[in-house]
């Protein structure tokens with residue numbers, strides 16, 4: 001089986017390339033590498049492997065955005081097995097799916113490669129946006145969009161202080177964020193939420209760099225989970241934020257969660273939107289956006305069989 005590493009050199013606040021060079025020295029099996037040049041590249045690179053039709057292990061060397069792009073390209077191709085090495089900032093993909101810890105663990109996997117069929121999330125309004133882990137609107141999407149656009153980020157990255165910029169934007173955005181009204185339509189029934197901070201549709205539990213936002217999410221059950229945080233003061237929001245790392249935030253009445261195969265979400269303003277933590281445009285005003293599991297699945301590295309036979 002062919003192994004290809006797709007490396008996003010700018011992932012992990014610009015540290016992924018350095019990390020890759022160290023990692024490459026430990027690889028003892030044949031492999032190919034492709035470096036992405038710009039956003040969106042990983043999807044077209046993977047499509048070319050899909051067209052070639054060979055059984056291939058594609059390993060994303062980057063963060064959640066890189067993996068999302070790889071999976072969007074690999075969707076529907078059973079001959080492509082997608083794996084990851086965590087080299088991003090948040091790396092929630094590895095928490096909810098799987099990430100290889102070492103080159104040796106990849107070599108081990110290659111002895112008996114097996115895959116597992118996984119769901120792919122999709123949101124549609126005109127165009128289709130795909131996500132592996134989660135897609136949301138509101139406070140978190142605004143923070144990540146502002147951080148990524150910030151000139152401060154590249155400057156702070158140079159002095160290895162990239163994380164500071166997040167803290168700065170969390171404080172700034174929290175102070176000025178305008179809560180919104182959200183209408184959720186599920187199985188023909190509409191529910192209106194007022195004073196919404198964020199709404200996230202999840203395919204796996206983790207989000208935002210280790211927060212267990214959606215503890216009930218499973219990656220292969222054909223369902224998505226919607227979390228709405230609403231009607232809560234700034235102070236209490238910080239309290240809820242403190243509990244989300246363990247998943248105990250679900251006990252708060254201001255945190256609404258539900259499961260389903262499809263949600264339609266409409267909001268009363270242009271709100272920032274993300275897919276797997278990357279900017280994905282703004283929501284249209286009062287137009288229902290449909291979130292579903294795509295009819296195309298993707299195939300992940302499966303290490304379970306090996307663990308079960310131990």
Ligand SMILES: Nc1ncnc2c1ncn2[C@@H]1O[C@H](COP(=O)(O)OP(=O)(O)OP(=O)(O)O)[C@@H](O)[C@H]1O
Pocket residue numbers: 008009010011012013036037038039040041062063064065066067069087088089090091092276277278
């Ligand atoms: N060569 C490149 N130059 C600029 N942007 C790129 C390049 N290659 C990929 N990208 C974009 O970089 C974005 C961020 O990458 P990624 O999400 O993997 O890293 P991260 O943000 O550090 O990690 P995480 O999402 O786990 O926090 C990706 O969504 C991708 O579109």
